[in-house]
Amino acid sequence: MSWKPHIDNRRWVKLPLMRRYLKHGARCFSYVQYILVGAIAVAWLCGFTVLQVSSESMRPTLNPDDRLLVARFDSVHGTSVIPRFGPRRRQIVTFRSVEDKSVMFVKRVLGLSGDRIQISRGVLFVNNVPQVEPYAILMRDEKWPLSVGPDRRAVTVPPGYYFLLGDNRPSSRDSRSFGMIAASDLTGVVIGAWSDWRPWGIRLLAMWRW
Secondary structure, three states: OOOOOOOOOOHHHHHHHHHHHHHHHHHHHHHHHHHHHHHHHHHHHOEEEEEEEOOOOOOOOOOOOHHHHHHEEOOOOOOOOOOOOOOOOOEEEEEEEEOOOOOOEEEEEEEEOEEEEEEEEEEEEEEEEOOOOOEEEEOOOOOOOOOOOOOOEEOOOOOEEEEEEEEHHOOOOOHHHHHOOOOOHHHEEEEEEOOOOOEEEEEEEOOOOO
C-alpha cells in the first residue's frame, strides 16, 4: 500500500477568494473616489465650492483644517446661488481680505446695514440689544469702539456693508480691526463643515431664517 501525503485544499481555495475580495474592494474604492470627484465638480458648476480653514479665529464652531462647503455669492447682485441664503445675521460667510484680495477669510455676520454696533464688557450690543452668543469665546473685559465720546459709543454699519466677527474673539482679526466689509467683497455663505477624521459627519451651519 502506497502512502500519499494529505493536502488540505481548503487553505488553497481561500487565497484566490481573498485576492478576489481585495480586488473588488480596491475597485469599489476607486469608484467612490470617482463619484466624490464628480460630485465636487458638479457642485462647483452649480455654484458651490470647498474651502479649508487655516486659523483658530472661528473656534469652537470651526477648527483648523476643517473643510467648508460654501455657496458662492453672485458678485453682481450680492445674493447666494441658493434662494433666501443671506447674507443674514449670524450666518458664517467667506470674504476677500481688505489688505490682500487674494486672501480669503471666514467670519460670522453680526451687523447688517443700518445696525448700531457696540461691545461692552465682552457683550455684543446690536441696536442697543445685548446678544446671546453661545457659539463664541468672549473677552469679558473687551470694550469696542475704544473711543467712548458722546458720538462714538456705538458704530453704525453703513449701507452696503457688514460687521463681521470671529467666534474666537481673543484670537480673531475682524471688523474690530479692519473695519466693515463691503457686500462686493463677500464671496459665499458657509452651509456645512466637516473634519478630515470625520468626512461623513457634516455639520450644517447656514440658516434659512434668523
